[in-house]
Amino acid sequence: MLQKLATDSNYLKEVREQYENYPYPPRDPERERQNFFCVRSCSLDALNYYHYAGQRNFTKGFRALVAGGGTGDTTIALAEQFRGLDAEIVHLDLSLNSMQIAKARATVRGLDNITWIHGSILDAEKLFNDPFDLIESVGVLHHLENPAAGLAALTTVLKDDGVMNIMLYASYGRESIYQIQRLMRIINKNEADMQRKVDNCKTVLSHAPQSNAFIRAQDIFSDVANFGDIGIYDLFLHSHDVAYSVPDIYRFLAGSGLQPTHFFFETQPMGNDLYKIEAYLEGSNLSDASKRLSVEESQAAAELMNGRIIKHNFYASKHTPVTPSPDDTDNVPFLYMIVNKQMYHDLYQIAANAKIGDVFSCKIYVHEVKFVNTPNLSRICKAMDGDKSLDAIFKEVRMSYSATEKKPTLEELKTEFKAFFAAFNKQDLMFLRHKSLPRMVTMEDILTRMKTV
Numbered sequence: 001m002l003q004k005l006a007t008d009s010n011y012l013k014e015v016r017e018q019y020e021n022y023p024y025p026p027r028d029p030e031r032e033r034q035n036f037f038c039v040r041s042c043s044l045d046a047l048n049y050y051h052y053a054g055q056r057n058f059t060k061g062f063r064a065l066v067a068g069g070g071t072g073d074t075t076i077a078l079a080e081q082f083r084g085l086d087a088e089i090v091h092l093d094l095s096l097n098s099m100q101i102a103k104a105r106a107t108v109r110g111l112d113n114i115t116w117i118h119g120s121i122l123d124a125e126k127l128f129n130d131p132f133d134l135i136e137s138v139g140v141l142h143h144l145e146n147p148a149a150g151l152a153a154l155t156t157v158l159k160d161d162g163v164m165n166i167m168l169y170a171s172y173g174r175e176s177i178y179q180i181q182r183l184m185r186i187i188n189k190n191e192a193d194m195q196r197k198v199d200n201c202k203t204v205l206s207h208a209p210q211s212n213a214f215i216r217a218q219d220i221f222s223d224v225a226n227f228g229d230i231g232i233y234d235l236f237l238h239s240h241d242v243a244y245s246v247p248d249i250y251r252f253l254a255g256s257g258l259q260p261t262h263f264f265f266e267t268q269p270m271g272n273d274l275y276k277i278e279a280y281l282e283g284s285n286l287s288d289a290s291k292r293l294s295v296e297e298s299q300a301a302a303e304l305m306n307g308r309i310i311k312h313n314f315y316a317s318k319h320t321p322v323t324p325s326p327d328d329t330d331n332v333p334f335l336y337m338i339v340n341k342q343m344y345h346d347l348y349q350i351a352a353n354a355k356i357g358d359v360f361s362c363k364i365y366v367h368e369v370k371f372v373n374t375p376n377l378s379r380i381c382k383a384m385d386g387d388k389s390l391d392a393i394f395k396e397v398r399m400s401y402s403a404t405e406k407k408p409t410l411e412e413l414k415t416e417f418k419a420f421f422a423a424f425n426k427q428d429l430m431f432l433r434h435k436s437l438p439r440m441v442t443m444e445d446i447l448t449r450m451k452t453v
């Protein structure tokens, strides 16, 4: 017997049953003592950069809803970033077992800024009196009987200047998954037991020939290898799972008065070029024509061109976002939270020991960044620390020249910085924020703190 929800029974029974029996993704709360995990779209630095011109202050009265929070990845990532600040994070899910895992993770971390609600997204309006600044719904809406109704329910509790972080499955990249899902519906037609369905699926996969669509595409799906039976259920046996192309997403969001504002690339090597057809056609006879396409057409074409995008993770909002400009010297350039502070010094060393014009390709985690050494790059990197504004950095560079040397102009320094910034920003490894704002917590801060608890 499933325990009744706090509000009406407004959900798909089979979906809840799955997530009670196979909470996804599987997480061991004990691992919280060593790990911190935060994807780009959950980072407040990325949110500030892509939406609020780097000028959003997160230290007062922020409200975030994690709708379909599951076993807690997003909830924990947000709660850690808001630790000690005036913010409320609400975790909403219809699977009690998934929520227990999320709660246990929060307990191990000593996080007390999360409100736990056992309920359905479709009851959002009834559940919440106050609207949210941020609503995260990652891998959830495509499991609702009527995803548009789910999105509409969430939109009623989103502030006018708020942002949604949504992940939906991508139709072209997941075609092979749907072939196996259809195959398993035939094989399992007389099977009601969930575990026997999983076992049957394992048999099918182990006998699939090389010609099988999933076998050919399996390198892009990590769930079977990483999550075992839970991954198998989620990928191949889900009772309700729909997928979207880029144009589908535009239509889906428009139904609730929203627009997609930024698509994330996760770990794909192309970085922020992933959703730009002009990047794929650069240098070809179609290069100019591709640059004349609308943003939506370019993204739609890029998805088709790539063919291996398996999920779309994007921000959506009612308002038009603003990104900070590297021309504004009141902005502070800083490395993304996963990058160690030591990296500022390493970049300085790389530039200082190389010739002007040398091209570097440096690998940071899975991200490849290519940049060219320019006359003042080593001095710029030497001055950068993640807290100084561009104005302060450029002053420091100019002061480092002796009275007899010719100092670079501000414009020359800006040009050098902008090329360097673009290379790192393309991989979401460097952002800008206004100098009036404090820096947000980094991975290093979080890991150091965990060692001392």
Ligand SMILES: C[S@@+](CC[C@H](N)C(=O)[O-])C[C@H]1O[C@@H](n2cnc3c(N)ncnc32)[C@H](O)[C@@H]1O
Pocket: 010, 011, 012, 015, 016, 019, 024, 025, 067, 068, 069, 070, 071, 072, 073, 074, 092, 093, 094, 095, 098, 119, 120, 121, 122, 137, 138, 139, 140, 143, 144
């Ligand atoms: C694939 S899991 C994703 C969990 C989490 N968002 C993540 O990315 O790790 C989907 C979650 O959505 C929840 N869910 C599905 N339908 C829901 C609904 N109508 N209301 C609330 N939660 C729902 C499930 O219980 C499950 O925990």
